Structure formats: C-alpha cells, structure tokens
Amino acid sequence: MRKSDITYVTGSVFVSLTAFFYSLIVFFKIPVVRYYPTEHRWTTEKIAGAVSQGWYGLQTYAFIAAAIASFIVFFLLKTTSSGQDKELKTAMSKLIGIITVLVIIASMGYILYHEYAKWGVFEKFGI
Amino acid sequence: MVFLENYFQLILMLHLLTTFFLIGSMTHNLLRVVDYARGRFNRRKQEQRFNSAMFWSYIIVYVQGCLIYPAFRVYMRRDYFDISLGWATGLFEVKEHWGALALAMIAFYYILRKSFDPGEEKDRCKLFLYVSLCFLINFIIWYKTIIGAYLSHLKGAF
Numbered sequence: 001m002r003k004s005d006i007t008y009v010t011g012s013v014f015v016s017l018t019a020f021f022y023s024l025i026v027f028f029k030i031p032v033v034r035y036y037p038t039e040h041r042w043t044t045e046k047i048a049g050a051v052s053q054g055w056y057g058l059q060t061y062a063f064i065a066a067a068i069a070s071f072i073v074f075f076l077l078k079t080t081s082s083g084q085d086k087e088l089k090t091a092m093s094k095l096i097g098i099i100t101v102l103v104i105i106a107s108m109g110y111i112l113y114h115e116y117a118k119w120g121v122f123e124k125f126g127i
Numbered sequence: 128m129v130f131l132e133n134y135f136q137l138i139l140m141l142h143l144l145t146t147f148f149l150i151g152s153m154t155h156n157l158l159r160v161v162d163y164a165r166g167r168f169n170r171r172k173q174e175q176r177f178n179s180a181m182f183w184s185y186i187i188v189y190v191q192g193c194l195i196y197p198a199f200r201v202y203m204r205r206d207y208f209d210i211s212l213g214w215a216t217g218l219f220e221v222k223e224h225w226g227a228l229a230l231a232m233i234a235f236y237y238i239l240r241k242s243f244d245p246g247e248e249k250d251r252c253k254l255f256l257y258v259s260l261c262f263l264i265n266f267i268i269w270y271k272t273i274i275g276a277y278l279s280h281l282k283g284a285f
C-alpha cells in the first residue's frame with residue numbers, strides 16, 4: 001500500500017477512535033485522573049468539597065487509547081502490504097471517509113446532548 | 128493560589144490574539160478547500176500554507192487554553208457560572224470537549240494534507256474526508272470562539 005494510503009487509513013482510525021473513546025468515557029463515567037487546582041494535586045480519588053478538572057485526564061485517556069489502536073493498524077498495514085504497490089480502492093477510501101465523519105458527528109452530538117441536558121441549556125433556551 | 132493565576136489576564140489576551148490568527152488562517156483555508164470541492168485545484172500551495180498556519184496556531188491556542196483553565200475553573204466557573212448560570216457551564220463544557228476532538232482532527236488534517244496532493248487524480252477519493260474535516264473544524268472553532276467570547280462577556284474576565 002502507498003505511504004499516503006497508510007497515512008489516510010491510520011489517521012482516520014485515530015480520529016474516529018478518539019471521538020469514540022471520548023464519548024465512551026463520558027457515557028460510562030469511567031474514572032479519569034483529575035486535577036485539583038486548589039489542592040495542586042493530580043489523583044483519581046474524589047476529594048470531597050474540592051473543585052476538580054477531569055478534562056485533562058479525559059482527553060489523555062482518549063488520545064492514548066486511540067493512539068494504541070492506530071499504531072496496531074499502522075503496524076498491520078505496514079507488514080501486510082510491504083513490497084506490494086497496491087492502491088487503496090476508491091470505494092474503500094470513500095467508505096472510510098464516510099464512517100470517520102459519521103463517528104465524529106455522532107460523538108459531537110452525544111457530547112452536546114449530554115452536557116446541555118446535564119446543565120439545563122435546553123430548558124434555558126426552551127428546547 | 129491557583130496555577131498561573133497572576134498571569135490569567137495576560138494569557139487570556141494572548142489566547143484571544145492567537146485565536147484571531149487561527150480564525151484568519153482557517154477561513155482562508157476553507158475558501159481554498161471549497162475550491163477543491165468545486166473541482167478547482169490551482170491554489171494548492173496557498174491552501175497548504177494556510178493549513179500549516181491553522182495547525183500551529185491551534186496548537187498554541189490549545190496550550191494557552193490548558194494553562195488558563197485552572198484559574199478559570201476556580202474563579203469563573205466555581206464562583207460564578209456553577210452557582211447562578213449552570214447553562215453557561217453547559218455551553219463551556221461542550222466547547223472544551225469539542226476542542227479536544229478538534230485537536231485530533233486538526234492534527235490528522237495537517238498530516239493528511241502533507242501526505243496527498245488534491246490535484247492528483249489518484250488522490251481525489253480522499254477529498255471527501257479532507258473537505259468534511261475542514262468544515263467540521265471550522266464549525267467547532269467558530270463555536271469555541273463565539274462561546275468563549277460570550278462567556279468572557281457574561282462574567283467580565285478582566
């Protein structure tokens with residue numbers, strides 16, 4: 001497979017899995033490392049009454065999980081297609097593009113719904 | 128004392144100024160990418176330059192955002208939004224989550240552009256994803272910019 005095709009497939013996997021894992025962590029409320037700005041601490045434990053920030057941990061987990069999966073895909077593509085000058089088929093290329101865009105949009109939609117419902121944005125704007 | 132609390136206003140101002148640069152490069156890039164969707168490929172080099180400018184300015188904006196977040200979390204969210212304007216926190220949370228997704232998208236967008244030439248016939252099948260990513264990134268960054276400006280206005284960050 002051509003180098004640009006490998007980049008295309010690996011990158012698509014990375015972006016769609018980042019979006020997927022991100023939503024998964026939010027949906028299942030998977031505990032992440034949190035930063036406590038007033039305590040100056042990073043921990044997975046919940047400190048009662050203290051302000052915390054889970055966003056750093058949440059994105060790090062999603063990026064790492066997606067990076068591992070993408071590396072596996074990259075490694076498989078490299079080893080299985082080495083020495084071959086095959087091109088990614090047009091239909092497959094378009095399918096990968098469509099799936100990637102759909103996963104991103106679904107993830108964005110879920111995150112929007114989750115946060116707006118949680119914080120009363122829908123009620124505020126009468127939706 | 129919260130992390131970088133004393134530099135909050137300075138970094139916030141730099142964050143805003145870098146955002147102007149980001150918006151400019153991103154919008155110029157979008158116009159060239161729309162040309163691709165219409166089958167015009169004569170300004171590819173210019174488009175690639177805007178793509179690089181957009182990528183690096185987003186990285187800088189993102190790092191600045193990460194640095195001011197602790198002070199924002201304590202003095203704006205905890206002391207103001209969470210107490211009386213929960214819906215504003217909702218708008219902010221979506222901004223941050225989408226921003227993280229945009230980081231992955233923009234990194235791929237940058238690398239993808241380096242790996243293919245939109246003008247080449249054999250690479251045309253990748254254009255759908257490239258154009259779609261461009262629109263999604265524009266949408267997210269405009270949301271982030273408008274909501275960020277609105278929230279700063281609500282509290283009066285300075």
